[in-house]
Amino acid sequence: MALDLAQKPHDRLAEMLSADMEAVNLLIRERMASEHAPRIPQVTAHLIEAGGKRLRPMLTLAAARLCGYSGPYHVHLAAAVEFIHTATLLHDDVVDESAQRRGRPTANLLWDNKSSVLVGDYLFARAFQLMTEPGQIRVLGILANASATIAEGEVLQLTAAQDLATTEEIYLKVVRGKTAALFSAATEVGGVIAGAPEAAVQALYTYGDALGIAFQIADDLLDYGGTASVIGKNTGDDFRERKLTLPLIKAVAKADAAERAFWVRVIEKGDQREGDLQEALAIMSRHGALEAARADALVWADRARAALAALPDHPLRQVLDDLSVYVVSRLA
Template identity: 80%
Template sequence: MSLDEAAMKPHDRLSAHLAGDMESVNALIRERMASEHAPRIPEVTAHLVEAGGKRLRPLLTLAAARLCGYGGPYHVHLAATVEFIHTATLLHDDVVDESKQRRGRPTANLLWDNKSSVLVGDYLFSRSFQLMVETGSLRVLDILANASATIAEGEVLQLTAAQDLATDEGVYLKVVRGKTAALFSAATEVGGVIAEAPEDQVRALYTYGDALGIAFQIVDDLLDYGGATETIGKNVGDDFRERKLTLPVIKAVAQASEEERAFWRRVIEKGDQREGDLEQAMALMARHGAMEAARADALGWAARAKAALAALPDHPLRAMLSDLADFVVARVS
């Protein structure tokens, strides 16, 4: 099941409920991704920003602020900030991973070049900090600056851990918290902060975003071994071909026989991949119940996200956020 498959799924309901705010966010994004002197910047940015992405992270910021009763203008700035940070990291990731497809389309580094992707990503990071400052909140700046650093740290950790069979679930969780959950939790937390919500509500929003982001990434890792290309926006098995130790593989390696470990060392650590190896990897994961165990972990994180919402005001948006947590993991049910 994809986020596009049916009308009025939780994401669609969030979009409909926050349509006015999102229109303002999109207008601000278009305004701030412009460049008077470097037309390559809006060209590259528009290719990714306008590629039909779900805008999930900015929606989380808007929802958190509105849920906490915010009536000012700066949730729009923060939502645009979050989307710029996300877009910048995608541009950089595609260069690092040498990706050729993103959201079902050719990547910016393929259409232009690596230099353009890196530099435009840098530009968007700079724009995001300008938007943060305009809110006048040092706490918001602190949260989003820390998230940006954590994202970069997670990506560097993944470089060293991704092809090392000694990588365990603890290291995997650090990587996921960096590359995915840090921006989810910052997106929800700053919504509460800008609304001047009580501290217990701000903490609840952080916990919700953190747990949702972890569940989201685990599901993405699972879909790489069992999702349709049109669903996941990339080719099935890309993580395997890129020798990434994602959660299903880590679980299979932990239970592997010596013969199976030799296979994993060859295909992941040494990168010696041959025809039929992807199918063999999937068979080993099935033998050890790795996919089912990873799915159970995702369900557990989704449940933690839903539980955190109990501290927040009773509001239609709270129910939508709860349904969103269920929907994220329903993609692999």
């Protein structure tokens, strides 16, 4: 998996799709306006202009383009995808009581929780308005399904937190909700709007789904410092928040009685003491939990790559391929 890291794949995507992305940004600015409620564009701009990578709308644009689409509506769908993403971020920050997002104070902190809830609702509604414009009901179904999966995954994460009975199956549902559902919807609607053959649409779904899962497993693994077990500044956030992510679930599944008592104390009861994170990492290493999670991430990244074979040969396909390699390259 040799990879040219001179330019990151999402930077190459941004370059190749720059004209389309300019149209998306214009449409976003236009549609987040509200004549009488200036609070809405203020809150939205705070988040949208903080400079997220805009990976999701680029996935939609790339999918449509590589399937040969030349109409105008991939731009609407890309903007809708970004609005849904922004709405979920606004609501997430309320749910997590976060203080920072993209290196800036969160909207709930700058304004209030009320504004974050309602502006999120507004963006969600605006997303569905945008989606009606191409006149294809199928894209609405795909993005409504994704939205339901996102909300369900978040509720699941809420109730699964601190619960040692959380299985890998539930983890996968949480991960789909958190990341993969919008990735796969973003790529799938790109194919649908392009009128691509069913096999290509299915491949785009599979690519987005597997990419999102690989991405999230990698993220959760990096929260424990990756497989290098080097404790960095931000290592262990999930541990401190008692979240059941894949490495932890794998370690719990193999725990002996003493280890189980440890997990019950630190995760279920939340009684965490000095040195507990080091102990958690030692137990994970002993059971190969970090290596096993990394192996899972690589499998999902491979599935993403494999799905691309069903798509037309196109420079954008190569970048999507590189992207699937890139998301797990951080684990090398």
